[in-house]
Amino acid sequence: MSTIPTSIKMDRGTNRLLETHLMPARTLSIRQTRLGWFQECLGCEAKGEFKFFKEGQYPNEFATAIEDSGFCIRCCCAPCHPFKMTVAETGTNAELLSMDRPCACCVGACKCCCYQKMSVTSAGQNIGSIEEQCFCCVPRFVAYDGDGEKLYKIHSPTCCCGMCIDCCAEGNPCGKGCCKVSFRIYPASQAKTDGDAPYLGVILKKPKSLATELFTSANAFDLTFPENASANQKALLVGSAIFFNVNFFERQQG
Secondary structure, three states: OOOOOOOOOOOOOOHHHHHHHHOOOOEEEEEEOOOOHHHHHOOOOOOOEEEEEEOOOOOOOOEEEEEEOOHHHHHHHOOOOOEEEEEEEOOOOOEEEEEEEOOOOOOOOOOOOOOOEEEEEEOOEEEEEEEEOOOOOOOEEEEEEOOOOEEEEEEOOEEOOOOEEOOOOOOOOOOOOOOOEEEEEEEOOOOOOOOOOOOOEEEEEEOOOHHHHHHOOOOEEEEEOOOOOOHHHHHHHHHHHHHHHHHHHOOOOO
């Protein structure tokens, strides 16, 4: 992998919380819990609830998050429904970061407007956003920093000159539950991001147990951060993982 240059009430903690938890982390795990499984069995999307783990510390989470959205809007508009979500430190309930995802059209090819987008803040400070781009075959996204400058390009690994998703890029078939699905992180300045192009990091959706896969939309993600990424940049990628979850995986079982 190549590298990229670097640069909280609840009780509204400070950015020091982000630095404490995210700066030392090279990898991070996110686990969605089976909150509202009965609603899901009835065909209604339950609130998203997530737990966050540092490398080697599972099952002791350092932070949790619960989606803030109405029942009716989830049932009628999921997975395009608007919601807000705050990631809070376990034990203190201090805010690490907050996400705001407005209602927009589902991710789709050849759109010219109404793109999917999510903004990420911490202690009231704008950290950045992740936004869908116009694409033909493989969904593509750009992560922007707090100043609105392009920071990362993000999309699944591709083959056939970028026309198809490379389903074997992460070693599929994996032989357990659903196959792995990855979103690779590239520098915004990198022109070639298809095929075997070098990448900075990855957001990887992992397979789950068969029972979890069949009866809920609870998902699991592993993040590998770009080397030398700042705490704010890592927080933006954490938000991006939640963004990809709601856009691509929330209603796979429905």
